[in-house]
Amino acid sequence: MTNSNDAIFRKIARQIIDVSLIKTFYLSNACVGTSLCLFSEMTFILMVPQALYFMGWDENAVAWALSLNALGDLVTRTSLILMSSVLAKLGSREIYIFGLFFAFGTRLGMLWSDNRIAIIAFMTLMGFSRCTIMVLTPVVVADSVPLGKFSSGMGMVFLMFGIFNLTIGPVVGAVRDLTDSYATAFYILTSFFGIVLMFWSIELFYKKTKHKRRAKKDSILPKP
Numbered sequence: 001m002t003n004s005n006d007a008i009f010r011k012i013a014r015q016i017i018d019v020s021l022i023k024t025f026y027l028s029n030a031c032v033g034t035s036l037c038l039f040s041e042m043t044f045i046l047m048v049p050q051a052l053y054f055m056g057w058d059e060n061a062v063a064w065a066l067s068l069n070a071l072g073d074l075v076t077r078t079s080l081i082l083m084s085s086v087l088a089k090l091g092s093r094e095i096y097i098f099g100l101f102f103a104f105g106t107r108l109g110m111l112w113s114d115n116r117i118a119i120i121a122f123m124t125l126m127g128f129s130r131c132t133i134m135v136l137t138p139v140v141v142a143d144s145v146p147l148g149k150f151s152s153g154m155g156m157v158f159l160m161f162g163i164f165n166l167t168i169g170p171v172v173g174a175v176r177d178l179t180d181s182y183a184t185a186f187y188i189l190t191s192f193f194g195i196v197l198m199f200w201s202i203e204l205f206y207k208k209t210k211h212k213r214r215a216k217k218d219s220i221l222p223k224p
Contacts (some may be wrong), residue, residue, distance in 0.1 A: 021145060021152050029203055030144035031153070033196040034137045035160035037100065040192040041133045043172060044107070045069075048123075051182035061116065065123045072127020077135060092139040093204060099132025100197040107190040111183055 025031050052062045080087060087095055106129060110122040138154060145153040176185040 021149055021156060025145055025149075025153055026156055028144065029196070029200050030140050031156050032160060033200055034096075034133075034140055035157045036164055036192050037103075037133050037196055038137060038157075038161050039164040039168065040189045041103070041130060043169060044186065044189050045130070047176075047182060047185065051186070054182055057116070061120075065120050068120060068124040069127050069130070072124045073131045073134075074127070076128045076131035080131070080135060092136055092143050093200070096132060096136045096140055097197065097200055097204065099129045099136065100193050100200070103129030103133065104190060104193040104197055107186065107193070111186055111190070 049062055049066065052065060057065075103126065106122045106125045110119050110126075113119050113122065137157065138150075141153045141157060142150050172185050172188055175188060176182060179185075
């Protein structure tokens, strides 16, 4: 009876979970990296208004900062549409990595600034990285999995996103409460961008050099 129940459970699990993607995609940068960046981006945006109020900003100043952040996001989305043919030649991963670099840099700039105008300027520039992380995630997943596995790939990304929300989210909130500092929580969230950026850059560099080494080897080998 137990063996039959196990067989039924395995059959149902195979129908729900794509085992082939678990082996190749589930632990890749395209899955873990994008979901971690989504978590960091969403958590950061949710905490920013509270942090600005904590710094003594009034409602008008906070509204301006958030509006300019949304404006930066909108301008970037429009640019992605108008320059889609050019961006397609660059590659989704390369653009995503550039967006992560922008996210990492603008957040550090915001945390290291005391001037209100500078913080608003960095908030505006964050709209670019926000758009890159939010919009290009499905494109990165589509480039990382077979065409028929796109839905399963996106499901895994959102599953990891939920896991990060349930596990890391409360930790970030607890750190903020214990330290009574939004800056500490923001440094933790920003570090996630740095970690993903580092691993993704290493992976991209390795793949490009691998192709060059293979092309060079093929050119050296004698032709039959």
